[in-house]
Amino acid sequence: MPHALFKKLSEAVLKMDEEAAVELSRKVLDEGLDAYSAIIEGLAEGMSQAGTLYDGGEYYVPELLLCADALYAGLDILRPHIKTGEAKFRGKVVIGVVEGDVHDIGKNLVKTMFEAEGWEVYDLGKDVKVERFSQEQQRVGACVVALSALMTTSMLAMPKIIESVKSADPGAIVLVGGAPLSPEIAAGYGADGYADTAKNAVVTARNLLSASNS
Amino acid sequence: MQFKKDEMTSEERLTALFAGRPVDRVPFHGLATGFNAINVGYRIADFYRDAEMGVRAATWTIAQYNWEKMPHIFLGPLGAPEFGGSIRWPSGEYAQAPQIERHPVQSEEDAMKLEMPDIRTAGFIPILRDFAKHSIDAGHPYCLIATDELFLCVANLCSIDILCKWVIKKPDLVHRLMRIATDFKLAISAHLAEEIGTDRLIPWLGEPTTENRLISPKTFEEFVLPYTDEYHEKLIEMGYRIVATHICGEQNANYPLWSKIRMGEPGIISVSQEVDLEDAIRYFPNDVIMGNLTPALIQSGTPNDVYEAARVCIEKGKKATGGFILAPGCEMPPKAPPYNVWMIMKAIDDFGWYV
Numbered sequence: 001m002p003h004a005l006f007k008k009l010s011e012a013v014l015k016m017d018e019e020a021a022v023e024l025s026r027k028v029l030d031e032g033l034d035a036y037s038a039i040i041e042g043l044a045e046g047m048s049q050a051g052t053l054y055d056g057g058e059y060y061v062p063e064l065l066l067c068a069d070a071l072y073a074g075l076d077i078l079r080p081h082i083k084t085g086e087a088k089f090r091g092k093v094v095i096g097v098v099e100g101d102v103h104d105i106g107k108n109l110v111k112t113m114f115e116a117e118g119w120e121v122y123d124l125g126k127d128v129k130v131e132r133f134s135q136e137q138q139r140v141g142a143c144v145v146a147l148s149a150l151m152t153t154s155m156l157a158m159p160k161i162i163e164s165v166k167s168a169d170p171g172a173i174v175l176v177g178g179a180p181l182s183p184e185i186a187a188g189y190g191a192d193g194y195a196d197t198a199k200n201a202v203v204t205a206r207n208l209l210s211a212s213n214s
Numbered sequence: 215m216q217f218k219k220d221e222m223t224s225e226e227r228l229t230a231l232f233a234g235r236p237v238d239r240v241p242f243h244g245l246a247t248g249f250n251a252i253n254v255g256y257r258i259a260d261f262y263r264d265a266e267m268g269v270r271a272a273t274w275t276i277a278q279y280n281w282e283k284m285p286h287i288f289l290g291p292l293g294a295p296e297f298g299g300s301i302r303w304p305s306g307e308y309a310q311a312p313q314i315e316r317h318p319v320q321s322e323e324d325a326m327k328l329e330m331p332d333i334r335t336a337g338f339i340p341i342l343r344d345f346a347k348h349s350i351d352a353g354h355p356y357c358l359i360a361t362d363e364l365f366l367c368v369a370n371l372c373s374i375d376i377l378c379k380w381v382i383k384k385p386d387l388v389h390r391l392m393r394i395a396t397d398f399k400l401a402i403s404a405h406l407a408e409e410i411g412t413d414r415l416i417p418w419l420g421e422p423t424t425e426n427r428l429i430s431p432k433t434f435e436e437f438v439l440p441y442t443d444e445y446h447e448k449l450i451e452m453g454y455r456i457v458a459t460h461i462c463g464e465q466n467a468n469y470p471l472w473s474k475i476r477m478g479e480p481g482i483i484s485v486s487q488e489v490d491l492e493d494a495i496r497y498f499p500n501d502v503i504m505g506n507l508t509p510a511l512i513q514s515g516t517p518n519d520v521y522e523a524a525r526v527c528i529e530k531g532k533k534a535t536g537g538f539i540l541a542p543g544c545e546m547p548p549k550a551p552p553y554n555v556w557m558i559m560k561a562i563d564d565f566g567w568y569v
Contacts, residue, residue: 060430062378100308152513152547153310180510
């Protein structure tokens with residue numbers, strides 16, 4: 001059973017209550033509770049539930065963005081107090097909007113979901129040059145590269161990025177998403193996975209990583 | 215290969231369609247902007263920056279593919295440069311259209327200080343006006359000018375992220391910005407009516423930011439519906455008879471609300487690929503339905519995939535009680551394979567005849 005305070009933290013995120021997330025995070029520290037557990041069982045759990053509500057059509061992007069604000073407000077307080085060696089990252093992911101495209105709201109939501117699930121995220125931002133993804137993946141040793149595009153022209157950068165990532169590290173997992181993409185186009189581009197929502201991106205990454213490790 | 219000979223000119227076909235009279239075959243509109251530029255050897259930016267080049271590229275492409283003579287321009291960031299933000303023109307291998315570099319509204323204070331720009335000279339407005347003039351001078355019977363997306367205009371002013379948060383946190387401020395956007399677009403439409411006339415000009419509203427992957431139908435009902443309804447009503451009062459509305463993206467849950475808005479006489483309802491044409495016809499039985507080939511399929515599908523998708527659209531669209539125009543569900547991909555585009559026209563020749 002999660003600590004009652006962690007449950008309240010989760011509710012604060014789900015209810016988009018940034019002030020409550022801050023207050024409760026401070027209370028976690030005041031009471032000497034474990035910061036890492038508060039993040040995973042509290043803040044991250046709330047964000048995960050928000051993602052589920054989005055997938056079910058109860059929440060929309062405005063709600064998700066405000067949930068994310070509450071999540072990050074709590075993370076800012078709790079993260080510095082994670083004990084060394086305690087945080088177990090699920091993995092490292094390099095993420096970005098591909099060259100020629102500045103539409104980053106979807107990418108930012110995917111980033112939030114990865115962070116909420118305990119991934120170490122390297123965000124390259126938007127309009128990212130083709131070669132930067134492979135360079136960053138190599139630099140940080142990421143197991144996943146996540147690409148976003150909103151335009152039929154910018155999505156044409158994806159096969160080139162995938163080729164450059166895979167040629168440098170054939171074991172790297174590449175996910176793609178964005179309005180013009182589909183599972184068929186993703187497969188045609190050589191991507192390992194496609195996701196239509198932020199939450200599904202994390203689930204897909206987790207499943208692919210688990211399959212590649214087994 | 216020769217297609218069957220048209221029995222109507224494009225002008226006759228469009229005029230008949232908009233008057234509710236029979237036409238010889240299904241018309242096609244390319245919803246092409248950057249595609250026109252690349253097709254004739256220009257850069258994409260040339261289409262948007264230079265109205266004369268833009269109309270020339272559209273005219274040549276329309277003639278090449280036998281599309282309907284109704285050039286179209288859509289400057290997505292409209293609102294940002296006119297109110298003091300900045301944009302960048304498309305350049306490089308992957309950019310598709312002008313994009314916003316800096317939004318004019320970064321804070322609540324900025325939103326309160328917004329002032330109406332000079333409608334004759336600000337930002338993109340001279341380009342829109344010149345595109346319409348050149349289009350008419352080139353002999354096109356109609357021209358689609360994207361003047362009037364409202365929620366998108368507010369997103370252009372303050373960014374979609376801030377807009378989404380303000381929808382919940384500061385609804386009064388969003389109403390204020392919607393008011394400004396509506397007045398701004400009405401002023402542009404009045405200016406174009408005065409300079410160009412309303413006979414051949416069709417205002418085009420494209421609302422990608424109201425899609426249900428972003429906002430709820432409830433948000434649409436509160437913030438978009440009343441202003442769009444008012445806007446359309448005033449457009450018709452100004453003398454615009456036909457109004458085109460591109461319901462962009464996944465908006466199935468918004469369709470009942472869109473159908474409450476006065477759409478023109480007739481309206482043109484441009485349907486995205488996420489919505490079934492039969493549903494769109496049901497909601498808009500008196501309007502011209504336009505759509506809804508998947509742009510990514512035109513870009514990445516095989517010629518046979520595209521031909522088959524066009525056949526399905528044509529067979530559904532021919533049942534539209536208010537008339538039908540085959541078109542992509544959103545902008546024609548600028549780098550669409552020409553053979554795929556030709557296959558769309560072949561599908562019209564094979565399945566699109568009414569007589």
